[in-house]
Amino acid sequence: MARNVLGSELQCCCNDPVTGFFRNGKCDTNGQDTGMHTVCVEMTQEFLQFAKDQGNDLITPSPDHDFPGLKPGDRWCVCVGTVVDAIENQKPPRIVLNATHASVLEFVTKDTLMSMAIDA
Numbered sequence: 250m251a252r253n254v255l256g257s258e259l260q261c262c263c264n265d266p267v268t269g270f271f272r273n274g275k276c277d278t279n280g281q282d283t284g285m286h287t288v289c290v291e292m293t294q295e296f297l298q299f300a301k302d303q304g305n306d307l308i309t310p311s312p313d314h315d316f317p318g319l320k321p322g323d324r325w326c327v328c329v330g331t332v333v334d335a336i337e338n339q340k341p342p343r344i345v346l347n348a349t350h351a352s353v354l355e356f357v358t359k360d361t362l363m364s365m366a367i368d369a
Contacts, residue, residue, distance in 0.1 A: 291342075
C-alpha cells in the first residue's frame with residue numbers, strides 16, 4: 250500500500266481527468282516512472298504557465314499520450330522536478346497532501362509542502 254506525505258494511505262488525486270503514471274487517479278510510482286509523477290497539484294493559471302514556460306506543457310491536449318490538457322482547478326499528478334523548479338522560482342503550486350506520494354519527502358521538506366497545502 251502506497252503512503253502519502255502525511256504517513257497514511259495514498260488517496261486519489263483525480264479521476265476527472267484521470268491522472269497518475271498508471272492512470273488510476275493516484276500519484277503512485279515505480280521504477281518505470283522516471284519522471285516521478287508523485288505530487289498531486291491543483292492547477293492554477295500561474296502554475297500552468299510556469300510549467301509551460303519550462304517546457305512542460307500541461308495545457309495542450311495530447312491524445313496520443315492519453316492527456317486531456319489541464320485548466321485551473323484541475324488536479325494532476327505532476328513530476329516532482331517540476332514542483333521543485335516552481336518552488337525555487339517562487340511559483341509554488343497548490344498541493345493536495347493526502348494524495349501526494351511519500352517519496353516526495355526526499356526532495357521537498359514536509360514544512361515546505363505544508364505551506365503550499367490545500368488540505369492541511
